[in-house]
Amino acid sequence: MVTLTIDGQTVQTHEGATILEAAQNAQIHIPHLCYLKSINEIAACRVCCVEVEGERAMVTACNSPVHEGMVVHTNSSRARRTRRTNVELILSQHDCKCATCVRSGNCQLQTIANDLGILTVPYETQLPKGVRGQWTTTFPLFHDYNKCIKCMRCVQVCDKVQSLGIWDVAGTGGRTTIDVSGNRVIKDSDCALCGQCITHCPVGGLRERDDTQKAFAALADPDKITVVQVAPAVRTAWGEYFGLKREEATMERMAAALRRLGFNYIFDTNFTADLTIMEEGNEFLHRLKAGGLTRWPMFTSCCPGWVRFLKGQYPELVGQMSTAKSPQQMFGSVTKSWFAQKLGVEPEKLFCVSIMPCVAKKAECELPTMATEHGPDVDMVLTTRELVRMLRADHLDPANLPEEPLDDPLGVHTGAGVIFGATGGVMEAALRTAAYVLTGENPDPDAFAEVRTGPGLREATYEVAGIPVRCAVVSGLGNARQLIEQLKAGKVHYDFVEVMACPGGCVGGGGQPISLEDEEQYGVRGERLYDLDKANPIRFSHENPAVQALYSEFFGAPLSEKSEHLLHTDHTAWSMPY
Secondary structure, eight states: OEEEEETTEEEEEOTTOBHHHHHHHTTOOOOOSSOBTTTBOSOSSOTTEEEETTOSSOEETTSOBOOTTOEEESSSHHHHHHHHHHHHHHHHTSOOOGGGOTTTTSOHHHHHHHHTTOOSOOSOOOOOOGGGGOOOSSSSEEEOTTTOOOOOHHHHIIIIITOOOOEEEESOGGGOEEEEGGGOOGGGSOOOOOOHHHHTOSSSSEEEOOOHHHHHHHHHOTTOEEEEEEOGGGGGTGGGGGTOOTTTSOHHHHHHHHHHHTOSEEEEHHHHHHHHHHHHHHHHHHHHHTTTTSSSOEEOOOOHHHHHHHHHHOGGGGGGBOOBOOHHHHHHHHIIIIIHHHHTSOGGGEEEEEEESOSHHHHHTTSTTSEETTEESOOEEEEHHHHHHHHHHTTOOGGGSOOOOOOSSTTOOOHHHHGGGSTTHHHHHHHHHHHHHHHSSOOOTTTTGGGTSSSSEEEEEEEETTEEEEEEEEESHHHHHHHHHHHHTTSOOOSEEEEESSTTSGGGOTTSOOOTTOOOOHHHHHHHHHHHHHHOSOOOGGGOHHHHHHIIIIIOSTTOHHHHHHHBOOGGGSOSOO
């Protein structure tokens, strides 16, 4: 152990710890902008500068190791002056129009500047000029050069965590900024649209394409019947902005809020998560029995960020993906067929909106393979953050809204459907139903809990009806690349692999609320989904009564001709970049 003094307080920490880590453990706050533990520890912003006795120069706390007897001052006169100057310099190269910034009120730079009492910037403003300050407004991801503070977080997250390397440093000196690597245009890159660069940006330099005004326009259109679906991961996070406890931010309370926004029908994507298990699970068993998995596993296809990654990085393996559409797209397809039929209206009359924890979903619904003669399966995707902005625009306080039930029949779901939002959830839900199909009996619903937690790449082998099923669960595209390289080298072999592009799964998605404390929230969000699963009286997808009715009235059986047409897709029919 190392003993040091920080602001007059004796602190003990482990050997090799940084000043920032030691301070955090002692509940002493040192402001910072660029720091991300184990990802970005390069002191690019220099906001974390502190004064260390015996050192002539100021010391950056985020990457300076402690030593025995060190005396640190985080708020000395010199430290305050240095911090203020560094923040003022950052502001001189930042578009400070906070009132029109999506991160206003949730911006680390704004918070630090306000805490320092900075009311004017004494330096000449220097913002990027010319074409490098332009960006397409149609791509689901938006980059504002004028707000970028060159903290390098997006570069490091994309490279170290997601193994994509989309972002890079461009320019030199005062003209330095972050741009798409290789002088490419973002839409022509292999960007998976995981959105991790957005959730790790401390300011408004990166955001999703905003579709809230289009959503309000659809709600106001008397010729449209608006149908909204909500993904499982959204319910774990939407209440964070309103200070609601997770058990208070229920799906039923969200249903009340959505009705007040004007949606005609409120449904749950968990319904088609259950439907996905029926289609994808039976597809897996068919491939397994047919001997089609002797060399390569079947990959899940629920995550569009993963689909984009595989198509861009390993196109030769696209055929190993399940042909099942994602739950989002299955929902749109069922809405504009079975549900339209139940309502007695033309499918074109329905306007299907998805609320998702994901940026890649915006691109998925626009794929040419996700449409029929009646138009796109899903008309619009809103992130969790966009939902919050719509609620705030209409001054809706969820804490004051009563709980209201979702609509039938697409609002019915099982515990297996709800865990789709957490890493390992798709695998576990599929194994529950696969065991039933093979044995005719339900297994213990927690029999496959081993795949729930652990590192971003984990494996398990289960014997189901005497058949060994080798499984792998991956979250984070960097881990996905590691797994594929091991598969290609013949070092491992699996039958079934679940991949989610975002660390922790959809609960850590690129469209989820952003924490000012740099704390990853996907762990506690995932736990909430498993609590909901445990509390659900039905925990097997094949027991969902609404799904059973759908097959009885409309599809006939999983993998039938009609379900193949409406619920499955050809992943080879489009190319990256798209």
